[in-house]
Amino acid sequence: MEVADQAEQLREYVRGSRRQARVLAVTSGKGGVGKTGTSVNLSIALAMRGKDVVLLDADLGLANVEVLLGLNSLYNLQHVIHGERSMPEILADGPGGIKVVPGSSGIAKLADLGPNARQRVIDGMQELQDRADFILIDTMAGISQNVAGFAAAADEILLVVTPEPSSIVDAYAMVKTIRLMRHDAVFKLIVNMAASEQQARAVAGKLMTVSQQYLGHKLHYLGYVPRDPHVSHGVMQAVPFLLKYPAAPASKAIETLAASLISQRDAVSGRGGGFFRRFAETLGLASNA
Numbered sequence: 001m002e003v004a005d006q007a008e009q010l011r012e013y014v015r016g017s018r019r020q021a022r023v024l025a026v027t028s029g030k031g032g033v034g035k036t037g038t039s040v041n042l043s044i045a046l047a048m049r050g051k052d053v054v055l056l057d058a059d060l061g062l063a064n065v066e067v068l069l070g071l072n073s074l075y076n077l078q079h080v081i082h083g084e085r086s087m088p089e090i091l092a093d094g095p096g097g098i099k100v101v102p103g104s105s106g107i108a109k110l111a112d113l114g115p116n117a118r119q120r121v122i123d124g125m126q127e128l129q130d131r132a133d134f135i136l137i138d139t140m141a142g143i144s145q146n147v148a149g150f151a152a153a154a155d156e157i158l159l160v161v162t163p164e165p166s167s168i169v170d171a172y173a174m175v176k177t178i179r180l181m182r183h184d185a186v187f188k189l190i191v192n193m194a195a196s197e198q199q200a201r202a203v204a205g206k207l208m209t210v211s212q213q214y215l216g217h218k219l220h221y222l223g224y225v226p227r228d229p230h231v232s233h234g235v236m237q238a239v240p241f242l243l244k245y246p247a248a249p250a251s252k253a254i255e256t257l258a259a260s261l262i263s264q265r266d267a268v269s270g271r272g273g274g275f276f277r278r279f280a281e282t283l284g285l286a287s288n289a
């Protein structure tokens with residue numbers, strides 16, 4: 001653990017303040033842009049810096065977190081929904097010290113839950129928020145009520161975009177949708193598969209300009225990950241590239257993203273703690289619709 005982290009822990013201890021995880025939703029307009037890879041490796045990078053990290057797999061796609069990590073969990077969110085297991089009981093140990101909440105198809109049905117089941121999910125997630133420093137949520141692509149609901153409720157939205165024009169257009173649509181649900185949503189852009197830093201900044205700049213101009217919404221640039229063959233090698237071996245190829249350009253970039261997130265702590269302090277209340281409200285809206 002770094003000295004700064006220890007000092008912070010000590011201050012928290014002295015203040016007697018309870019820990020409240022920062023909830024980061026990793027999302028995008030279109031699929032295949034690198035959300036799952038970014039979620040997994042960024043979670044590990046944060047854990048390697050001494051943070052307690054929970055990664056919630058809310059992606060039902062074929063290449064989800066569990067597949068990417070080669071996990072084969074006995075229990076998942078479905079068991080929490082049905083009251084058969086508690087949230088801590090379904091936590092799986094991931095690589096690099098991260099904890100994984102296996103999502104299951106239960107995620108898609110969250111909006112349709114009855115009051116008891118919904119309360120179990122919300123209580124369980126609240127419990128996670130009390131024990132972790134960061135909760136990352138790997139969402140599905142697309143603008144379903146649940147995806148946008150997760151993202152809108154999060155403290156920060158890590159919006160992954162690639163230089164492809166369709167990815168930029170869809171990312172903008174995502175900003176528009178989430179903003180309707182939450183006008184003060186905080187978006188941080190990650191440009192993935194960039195050819196260079198200049199290209200990444202140009203892509204981010206385009207989105208930031210359009211969003212400012214047409215929505216009056218300011219987006220933030222978190223950083224970029226270069227296109228790097230090590231990423232797909234890692235996928236094929238079901239080992240996160242950060243652990244398998246720590247010196248690879250993509251790994252260095254993920255390290256930088258993690259450091260930036262940690263250093264931005266003050267920028268978001270005071271926002272924490274509301275995630276599950278906001279999420280419950282979103283679910284309420286969804287089920288009343």
Ligand SMILES: Nc1ncnc2c1ncn2[C@@H]1O[C@H](COP(=O)(O)OP(=O)(O)O)[C@@H](O)[C@H]1O
Nearest residue numbers: 031032033034035036037193226227228231232
């Ligand atoms: N920075 C990168 N460089 C090269 N390939 C990448 C990069 N990021 C993602 N990929 C590849 O793109 C594909 C989709 O990544 P994934 O994380 O599953 O996207 P998503 O979760 O958004 O659908 C994977 O095959 C992965 O290997």
Ligand SMILES: [Mg+2]
Nearest residue numbers: 035036059061
């Ligand atoms: Mg994915």
